[in-house]
Amino acid sequence: MSEPIPIVGGTGALGAGLALRWAKAGRPVAIGSRSAERAEEAAARVRDAVPGAEAEGLLNEEAAKRGEVVFLTVPFRAQSENLNNLRKALRPGQILVDCTVPLAAAVSGKATRSLGVWQGSAAQQAQEMVPDGVTVVAALHTIAAPTLADLDAELGEDVLVCGDRKADKARVARLVELIPGLRAVNAGALETARIVEQLTPLLISVNGRYKTHAGIRLTGLPDDDHWE
Amino acid sequence: MSEPIPIVGGTGALGAGLALRWAKAGRPVAIGSRSAERAEEAAARVRDAVPGAEAEGLLNEEAAKRGEVVFLTVPFRAQSENLNNLRKALRPGQILVDCTVPLAAAVSGKATRSLGVWQGSAAQQAQEMVPDGVTVVAALHTIAAPTLADLDAELGEDVLVCGDRKADKARVARLVELIPGLRAVNAGALETARIVEQLTPLLISVNGRYKTHAGIRLTGLPDDDHWE
Numbered sequence: 001m002s003e004p005i006p007i008v009g010g011t012g013a014l015g016a017g018l019a020l021r022w023a024k025a026g027r028p029v030a031i032g033s034r035s036a037e038r039a040e041e042a043a044a045r046v047r048d049a050v051p052g053a054e055a056e057g058l059l060n061e062e063a064a065k066r067g068e069v070v071f072l073t074v075p076f077r078a079q080s081e082n083l084n085n086l087r088k089a090l091r092p093g094q095i096l097v098d099c100t101v102p103l104a105a106a107v108s109g110k111a112t113r114s115l116g117v118w119q120g121s122a123a124q125q126a127q128e129m130v131p132d133g134v135t136v137v138a139a140l141h142t143i144a145a146p147t148l149a150d151l152d153a154e155l156g157e158d159v160l161v162c163g164d165r166k167a168d169k170a171r172v173a174r175l176v177e178l179i180p181g182l183r184a185v186n187a188g189a190l191e192t193a194r195i196v197e198q199l200t201p202l203l204i205s206v207n208g209r210y211k212t213h214a215g216i217r218l219t220g221l222p223d224d225d226h227w228e
Numbered sequence: 229m230s231e232p233i234p235i236v237g238g239t240g241a242l243g244a245g246l247a248l249r250w251a252k253a254g255r256p257v258a259i260g261s262r263s264a265e266r267a268e269e270a271a272a273r274v275r276d277a278v279p280g281a282e283a284e285g286l287l288n289e290e291a292a293k294r295g296e297v298v299f300l301t302v303p304f305r306a307q308s309e310n311l312n313n314l315r316k317a318l319r320p321g322q323i324l325v326d327c328t329v330p331l332a333a334a335v336s337g338k339a340t341r342s343l344g345v346w347q348g349s350a351a352q353q354a355q356e357m358v359p360d361g362v363t364v365v366a367a368l369h370t371i372a373a374p375t376l377a378d379l380d381a382e383l384g385e386d387v388l389v390c391g392d393r394k395a396d397k398a399r400v401a402r403l404v405e406l407i408p409g410l411r412a413v414n415a416g417a418l419e420t421a422r423i424v425e426q427l428t429p430l431l432i433s434v435n436g437r438y439k440t441h442a443g444i445r446l447t448g449l450p451d452d453d454h455w456e
Contacts, residue, residue, distance in 0.1 A: 202415065205415070
């Protein structure tokens with residue numbers, strides 16, 4: 001039996017969509033929330049939507065202990081608080097996948113604009129806050145939650161993955177690519193999250209204009225499996 | 229006979245590639261340079277590569293007078309100097325298409341990193357520097373010059389267009405879409421150039437890793453002509 005995928009903030013739109021897709025791909029998921037009750041409700045929705053799904057709902061700190069690669073899918077406003085709460089839960093060797101985007105909406109600004117983060121990006125802020133030995137990888141900023149949550153919707157887009165060690169990014173890439181239609185692309189060092197996080201407000205702006213849920217795809221990449 | 233397309237800095241890699249592609253599409257081009265001699269050499273190369281091409285080489289200031297939509301394809305290091313030199317050449321009603329990217333390479337840093345520009349983006353700096361009545365549109369940051377310059381290479385990617393008036397962006401979009409395989413996407417107001425200009429260092433980083441010339445394509449956009 002494979003290890004569960006912990007999703008901190010898994011009751012939010014992105015986290016819930018990921019949980020559904022991974023459950024559908026046959027992977028157990030551990031959905032975390034500040035409320036154990038809401039976590040369990042979200043897990044029940046996954047079990048209802050995907051017959052045979054192994055989904056459990058837990059407090060964030062408990063969920064984070066369930067697997068080696070932990071996804072953090074909370075709004076930027078709650079990122080620091082969540083990372084503080086996770087300090088005693090995370091163990092050396094774990095990977096924290098930060099999906100946070102510093103939208104100006106976090107401080108009642110526009111979702112088509114972003115905030116400057118002192119460390120350069122939300123992911124770099126996360127790297128500063130996790131316990132020693134935990135490495136941060138940034139990914140999944142550009143995947144539209146409504147598309148993810150609609151199991152009938154076909155995906156066909158890229159996930160840009162940033163991190164300082166290729167082996168860590170490759171582990172995340174394997175999980176991302178469990179979801180049909182997603183291709184994980186090595187976008188560079190963690191500092192490149194400064195750029196990748198900005199794609200979300202760009203897509204939000206495009207979505208408003210074109211009435212769609214746009215994604216990103218890089219053209220010209222080789223066809224072979226570049227994560228080997 | 230259609231109006232020429234002025235390309236300021238048209239002897240550089242991006243400018244030369246655009247000149248070739250537009251000449252191939254049957255449009256006259258006015259290639260500008262600081263040196264009339266080098267401009268004429270570049271124009272001659274276009275005429276050699278594309279039989280029947282109408283390409284002339286001129287000083288930048290002369291080239292900029294040849295058409296209503298002027299493309300500025302110079303390195304960031306030279307952007308301000310070029311805009312200063314164009315002050316007396318540009319006329320109200322013209323559109324300046326800024327293709328500049330503030331790569332850290334401009335100050336001997338890495339091409340995979342960018343500089344902060346006080347106005348927010350190179351395009352916004354350009355808007356501050358052009359004469360009253362000239363509007364700036366930002367575009368073409370993500371098109372690889374080597375692919376553009378290879379007339380046998382098939383393009384299949386998007387050009388994200390930023391500007392404050394849709395009508396101006398639509399005029400630029402029509403010129404971009406004269407080049408087969410390029411789709412112009414309305415990426416929002418000029419301030420969005422803050423994000424779009426960052427895609428170039430991202431792609432340069434990806435290109436190094438994947439040994440390619442990557443481009444950007446947005447997924448999920450409607451098929452109809454959204455510029456009408």
